Amino acid sequence: MGAFFYFRCMQLFYCPEILEDSYYLNSEESKHCIKVLRKNEGDLINLIDGIGSFYEVRITIASQKKVHFEIVKSWKEEARNYKLHIAIAPTKNNDRLEWFLEKATEIGIDEITPIICHHSERKVVKEERLNKIIISATKQSLKSKIPILHPAISLKQLVLVNHTNNCLIAHCEDNEKTSLQTVVTKNTLILIGPEGDFSTTEIDLALANSFTPITLGNSRLRTETAGLVACHTIALQHEKI
Numbered sequence: 001m002g003a004f005f006y007f008r009c010m011q012l013f014y015c016p017e018i019l020e021d022s023y024y025l026n027s028e029e030s031k032h033c034i035k036v037l038r039k040n041e042g043d044l045i046n047l048i049d050g051i052g053s054f055y056e057v058r059i060t061i062a063s064q065k066k067v068h069f070e071i072v073k074s075w076k077e078e079a080r081n082y083k084l085h086i087a088i089a090p091t092k093n094n095d096r097l098e099w100f101l102e103k104a105t106e107i108g109i110d111e112i113t114p115i116i117c118h119h120s121e122r123k124v125v126k127e128e129r130l131n132k133i134i135i136s137a138t139k140q141s142l143k144s145k146i147p148i149l150h151p152a153i154s155l156k157q158l159v160l161v162n163h164t165n166n167c168l169i170a171h172c173e174d175n176e177k178t179s180l181q182t183v184v185t186k187n188t189l190i191l192i193g194p195e196g197d198f199s200t201t202e203i204d205l206a207l208a209n210s211f212t213p214i215t216l217g218n219s220r221l222r223t224e225t226a227g228l229v230a231c232h233t234i235a236l237q238h239e240k241i
Contacts, residue, residue: 011037012139014146015047018055023069030067033059044072048144050135052077077144082238083187085111085165087158088227089194092121098133100224104231105137105147114152119196125152155191155202159209165189169211170226172197177215180230184237190214192227 013029025033033039041062047055054075061068086109091097101112114125131149138146165187168180191198191206207213216229
């Protein structure tokens with residue numbers, strides 16, 4: 001019970017520099033550690049490196065500009081038994097895309113690619129802000145591996161890449177589709193379209209390149225809701241395996 005309580009209450013800091021044997025926090029994390037959380041020299045804090053490991057470290061220099069530390073111990077996060085990549089059209093309202101990224105990170109996702117489609121109302125994304133949201137959600141949900149946010153590309157560019165994973169497309173046209181639950185594999189890529197759905201040309205292009213059409217249920221879902229339903233469905237299906 002004690003160890004469980006400690007883990008649930010653990011405050012995490014992100015320190016990619018540790019991978020290069022640089023034992024300090026950047027200015028943003030240092031300021032939060034010292035000014036907000038009131039940590040001092042000798043205190044123990046916990047870090048993540050962003051690629052799958054946790055660290056318990058002891059503060060050696062408590063500076064708001066650059067906290068220095070020494071490693072006490074480290075351990076690996078238990079890896080999930082699947083990989084999920086969701087390519088999703090940016091929503092007109094930025095808040096909705098940010099909400100999706102936050103919740104998908106909490107549930108479990110490996111890669112996100114914003115895709116620009118024929119009916120996209122937003123064609124530019126602010127990668128720096130979105131990455132901050134992903135990092136914050138990773139720390140909040142006590143994960144050590146940060147999902148990869150790829151640069152925005154067109155749907156056509158993404159579809160024409162040679163993919164090694166199970167490729168799926170969720171669209172709203174009244175064609176024959178398979179339920180997502182029945183086509184879950186260990187490595188999945190799912191396309192989620194914009195508010196106006198994929199165009200017929202885009203759907204045909206995906207199908208011609210071995211994408212399987214899927215349904216996420218009977219309701220018509222907003223883009224960010226569809227992305228989250230797909231993410232959660234994949235997670236639940238793998239819990240059963």
